[in-house]
Amino acid sequence: MGNFTTTSYHGKNIIRSKAFHKKDAKSEKQLNHRMKISLIAEVYGSFGGMTKMGFPENNYGKSPYNMFLAANLSTAFDLTGEVPVINYPLLVVSKGTMPKVKVTESVVGIEGITLRYETAPGTPKVSANDELIGMAKLKNGGLLIDRHARGTEETGTLVLKYPNVDIEEIECCYVFARSADGKMASNSTYVQIDRSKR
Numbered sequence: 140m141g142n143f144t145t146t147s148y149h150g151k152n153i154i155r156s157k158a159f160h161k162k163d164a165k166s167e168k169q170l171n172h173r174m175k176i177s178l179i180a181e182v183y184g185s186f187g188g189m190t191k192m193g194f195p196e197n198n199y200g201k202s203p204y205n206m207f208l209a210a211n212l213s214t215a216f217d218l219t220g221e222v223p224v225i226n227y228p229l230l231v232v233s234k235g236t237m238p239k240v241k242v243t244e245s246v247v248g249i250e251g252i253t254l255r256y257e258t259a260p261g262t263p264k265v266s267a268n269d270e271l272i273g274m275a276k277l278k279n280g281g282l283l284i285d286r287h288a289r290g291t292e293e294t295g296t297l298v299l300k301y302p303n304v305d306i307e308e309i310e311c312c313y314v315f316a317r318s319a320d321g322k323m324a325s326n327s328t329y330v331q332i333d334r335s336k337r
Contacts, residue, residue, distance in 0.1 A: 180208075183204055185280065230311070
């Protein structure tokens with residue numbers, strides 16, 4: 140009706156209006172802001188839905204994408220060049236109240252990428268049944284994933300299988316934990332792959 144529509148989302152009534160005469164401002168600041176949102180949307184899609192599992196907490200009325208956007212829009216960019224680019228070490232792919240996973244070693248080898256981490260038994264909000272998720276994005280768009288229970292040993296291992304992967308092919312790598320019921324998660328840990336361990 141006129142220039143507005145109504146809808147409902149998560150039990151809330153929402154009214155949206157569309158400007159009759161749209162002003163498309165194109166200052167450098169606004170164009171950079173649009174580019175940042177576009178880059179965030181692109182990188183969110185490139186993780187193949189894995190980031191949906193990384194934002195289960197305080198999500199009433201919010202989509203995983205909106206939470207991902209809010210966590211990264213102001214901090215996950217390198218702004219030293221003419222245009223913004225994603226700064227992967229600053230990117231947050233999961234966020235929550237569980238303890239962050241401490242990765243002790245990252246090795247690129249014949250099988251793929253091997254990540255060793257501390258299980259932190261006895262730490263509050265840590266359970267042997269928690270799910271540990273490791274993922275690496277390749278520059279060709281591929282996504283390597285390993286998921287399994289935290290376990291009871293003092294250390295654990297994730298193997299992101301990709302035979303004879305070259306370190307130059309890896310765009311970024313992260314590890315995070317989520318509770319067995321999927322209701323809690325940890326902040327993600329960015330994993331720096333050490334070139335000397337090839």
